[in-house]
Amino acid sequence: MKKIALLTAAFATVAIAGSPASATEKANIAWGGSNPGGVMYYMVGAAGTIISEKLPQYNITQVTTGGSTENAKRIIKGELDMGIVYGAHVYMSLNAEGPFKTTAKGTMFRGIAKAYKGPSYFVTLPGNEISKISDLAGKKVALGPPGSGTVFNCSNMLRAIGMLDKVKPSMMTFADAGRALANGQIDALCQSSAPAAAVKELAETKGALVLPYSKDEMAKITTAYPFYNSNTMPEGTYTGVPAVDLPYLTVYWVAHERVPAKAVEDILELVYQPEIRDRLKAGHKAWAQMSPDTKNFEALGVPMHPGAKAYYKAKGLWQD
Numbered sequence: 001m002k003k004i005a006l007l008t009a010a011f012a013t014v015a016i017a018g019s020p021a022s023a024t025e026k027a028n029i030a031w032g033g034s035n036p037g038g039v040m041y042y043m044v045g046a047a048g049t050i051i052s053e054k055l056p057q058y059n060i061t062q063v064t065t066g067g068s069t070e071n072a073k074r075i076i077k078g079e080l081d082m083g084i085v086y087g088a089h090v091y092m093s094l095n096a097e098g099p100f101k102t103t104a105k106g107t108m109f110r111g112i113a114k115a116y117k118g119p120s121y122f123v124t125l126p127g128n129e130i131s132k133i134s135d136l137a138g139k140k141v142a143l144g145p146p147g148s149g150t151v152f153n154c155s156n157m158l159r160a161i162g163m164l165d166k167v168k169p170s171m172m173t174f175a176d177a178g179r180a181l182a183n184g185q186i187d188a189l190c191q192s193s194a195p196a197a198a199v200k201e202l203a204e205t206k207g208a209l210v211l212p213y214s215k216d217e218m219a220k221i222t223t224a225y226p227f228y229n230s231n232t233m234p235e236g237t238y239t240g241v242p243a244v245d246l247p248y249l250t251v252y253w254v255a256h257e258r259v260p261a262k263a264v265e266d267i268l269e270l271v272y273q274p275e276i277r278d279r280l281k282a283g284h285k286a287w288a289q290m291s292p293d294t295k296n297f298e299a300l301g302v303p304m305h306p307g308a309k310a311y312y313k314a315k316g317l318w319q320d
Helices: 039-054 068-076 087-094 149-160 174-182 197-205 215-224 261-271 274-283 285-289 294-298 306-314
Strands: 013-015 025-032 058-063 082-086 109-124 140-142 168-170 188-192 229-233 244-256
Touching: 025 039, 025 068, 039 058, 039 082, 039 109, 039 261, 039 274, 039 285, 058 261, 068 082, 068 087, 068 149, 068 244, 082 087, 082 109, 082 149, 087 149, 087 244, 087 294, 109 149, 109 229, 109 261, 109 285, 109 294, 109 306, 140 174, 149 188, 149 215, 174 188, 174 197, 188 197, 215 229, 215 244, 261 274, 261 306, 274 285, 294 306
Parallel strands: 025 058, 025 082, 140 168, 140 188
Antiparallel strands: 013 025, 082 244, 109 188, 109 244, 229 244
16 A cells, blocks of 8 residues: 555645745645545545545545544554544543454544445345345355444444354455355355445346345344344345345444634535535445534544534534
């Protein structure tokens, strides 16, 4: 990965070469998504391109990461300015739980918007003689890239239903997992969020089977991890895949507290414009779910960003 030169302090700015100090300045914003094939990768790519185009005073750098877990940890360390992060990870970082037991607390997180709600699910090929999650016992299952939120979610699913020590896990990128499943090198893969490029390609070329959770399995998951809730992935999300009930998790667009309020307010003023929302959705369908969700985010234990609060209050969108 190319090393990103990150800003120190609130946001150091660099004057355009050959211009006087009073000329237009750019603020560099490092935004973490995921690796290619993951939903967050395409979301950040689409939004970063539009923001940099329409608001030239901000230079958005898309940072390839493992996903939510890495995004959260790198914001805590000050290595990222923004990231797409699971609400569960915001909460857990404040309570030194799970992958955040040895990190500093995430008190610097500030909310910008709800990005989307995403499911976690296991995918196999038709004809693999796997029709339910319990059939994964003894099988090779890709759980996602190291440091990703997908590994976090998929491990939670298996742990809650007593299957974590029954599968043969492997860690690989989403694209690699899709190819490995198509080539018969693994028996199944686990994916968080939808639609995901790797699963979409698989469904359109080899066919895909999304394994359903039984009512008992769903109850065990939501009891063990209350930040998940049961929801339905609609028919047509993937070619040939019917509607299926899955555990969902809310995912947020967050910033480090050092990001200036004006930058966040300017960006939100842009991305909520109808024509820009249409472009975001064209970049990835998950952007269609973007909303303030201020009350639920602050219930996690940290506030919305001052710039976001100013924007939502001005537009009458703030929820206490």
